[in-house]
Amino acid sequence: MVIGLVVHASHRPRFDAASRTLTGASLEWVTYEHEPEIRPLVGDLLRRKRVDGLLLGPVPYARAREVIPADLPVTVTRPAPLDLALAWGRALADGGPAVPVSIDTFGQDTVDEVADALGLDRALIDAWPFDEAQTVDDIVAFHRRAAAPLVISVRTGVIAAGVEGATVVSAQPEIATIRAELHQLALRVKSKQADELRFAAGVFLVAPNSPDPDRARIGLMNLLLNTPEFADCWIENRDRRGVVVFAHRALFEAVTHRWVDLNVLARAQETLGVRVVAGFGIGSSARTCVALAERAAARAEQEPVPGAYLIEDSGLVIGPMGAGGTALTFTYRSHDEGLEGLAAEVGLSAGTLSRLAAIERGLAGRAVSPGELAASLGITDPSGRRLIRKLSERGLVVDEGSAQVSRKGRPTRLYRLAITSAVPAP
Template sequence: MRVGLGLIVPAEARSLFRRALEGLDGVRVRWGVYNDEASIRSTVEQVLPDCDALCFAGPLSLERALPVIPEDMPYADVVPTPLDISLSFLRARALGMELTPASIDSVPEHLVVDLLAELGLARDSVAVLPFDGRTGPEEIAEFHRRQQSAIGARYALTARNSVFHLLDGTLGAPVVRVLSTASTITATVRELSLRAVSIRKEDLHLSAAIFRAEPSPDDAVPDAAERIAAVLQSTMGWKDAWIDVRSGTEVLVLGHKKLMRDMTHQWRSLDLLDQLGDVVRGRVVAGFGLGESTRSCVHYATLAAERAHHAGVSCAFLLTEQGVVLGPLLDTGERPTRYRFKSDDAALERLSRQTGLGVATLTQLIELDRRLDGASISAEDLGTSLNLTATSGRRILRALRQDGLAAAVGSSQPSTRGRPKHLYRLRFSEFLRDETSSRHDSADIGDERTGT
């Protein structure tokens, strides 16, 4: 599966990025090359239609582009690593300069502090201006000029191309670029591509929806299903799905999971219900089903529609093969959706008692684990996924790690500001697979004992 990757880079960095991508399979590159920082946003808008993910040359281009990046599109920026910063100092040394004193901008301060400590150099021998998207090139250039008198800086290191052009030949001292190495770029692109592939695979899973008319007994509409199908076929989004009238009151819709998720605003609401109710002169309910096959998708959609019927109002529910129940989804979207798990699943009840987490929380975590498909997640992102605080996310991860349901896998520095985030991998899929295997083994033993 090839990933459409948008690379947003300054013109000077294109050759470096091209070299970093040599030999990288499964990536279809869409270049977004800009000559000045003011054109970053328009450059991103031009490449977006052809992209599954966006990779930025640095935090500045990412920050400029954030307002136009779709909510569900993965992205990353290439951030200088300790090796990249060390090589920048060595380039200055190659020019005949002593390592310190010096000034550097737009890099994580703690990386410079750690480097100086490793080299046995004084902390105040290098002035650091961390990245801040609100700081313009002129202000950064002035920072370097001040450090010449403040600490006697003999040269300047900058990660901003615009600052380099301002200072080069005017500072009265060498100006050295802080450049990410090809290996840093390759690692960032590879991780981003894997995330994009995981999302695309998830989006391409089949899903089913059942729309069921429940007209008033005193005002029955004989062609209710045909009317529902006509509305769906004329509605942007739904018309891209396969729509079939199953009976006088029921319509089956088949489509990719992404389509269903988009049409329900991430499984939060279903805008068409009131309109459909008007055309059939009664109530309309809907059910969505996610499974491994067409048959299972339709089966769970039918069960979800039945659950919506018993809710007593026009609404929809989602049921998945993993047992997740999400709903009710209302037309207004004002009422928050609720998560539940099948009440007859004893494994989840036992797990709830074991971890001290509620069944509702565990259900959301299982669905999150399925979406991640082996990818890692931070405590902050886990909290956001559950509509909780980062503190709650850390508390949940501690409980999961104690019971072997999450494992630490490393850390990441998604931007130049703040501390690295610890990353974890959820292990619910393994737990449920083991539980299923245990139940099957128990059933086999029972069959042997009874001779069946």
């Protein structure tokens, strides 16, 4: 697990101290001195390093939001009531008055909550909650207009600039606040990874009345090994009739068009001349997955035509899935040495690059997000982002900017595949 932390250089020791209790994760630091540095620094981190989660304050988040992938777990460290109460306490300990006071960045609800707890007159408190459009100059001007003898600020620039005629007290998040949010982010990342790593099994069976079942099974094995959709799967002989495939659940969902049909069965019948059925199982362990897949395949054998079933450990049964009517258009071998050589240069399997070429042709020039590409390949979203970065390094994708795919959330980066034009001519 890799977590990125975006902090002002002066806050690094505080965040260092908060992260010492976190184990099982490596940290990537982005430290900045001035706000304009934030976006390029965060963008550079995300390009050169696989990051599973990002922790940053409201200002860095506002400045870097456009370069942060929409599906990346992000925690924004917002000032907590405890941080404000401790800042007020430090002001009182120095002998100054608690009010009148002007406060920036904290939400009005937080200010009211702490003021009530301390028994302070709200009429003597001016607060300006955080707004993305705020600049340091804007906040300093607010404090000057308030003309209070005490200023409580979260912004580093305000503390450095000072406010004439006022005592400025820093209300940066305390170590306990940072630690709690960092640990919560780690738990979110862990939960997301556990869900993404949920695997499934598929069992492919040759019909028992095949004239030469051993030869048919070997042919089925070779067909699956050279099918682009299964390029990154674990495939092994099961018995005299069957082949077992292990893969991420999302891959099987893509190959079966969300458990509707399975084109590879039609291709198997066309290529091998034998009837092939399949069963898929999703469970809490590899053994359970295989057992459920065997039950699903046995059920598929009862159907009069080639097809497949899915059985989950929850009791859900889906099927029958049709064999589909269209054979696969692209295969690993159809690109010969040109694609194999390019795949070796990029550091991908030829099968994966072949699948990308097929996806590119299907897109017909349309840009795609990393999440959409991951879904098409049946891989996890983080793997899709890593794949985009690898392709980008070799010029096999073109950055097409970003788009707001929904009314809520962050914009998503879009890329156009450029695989086909890069494959050397035979």
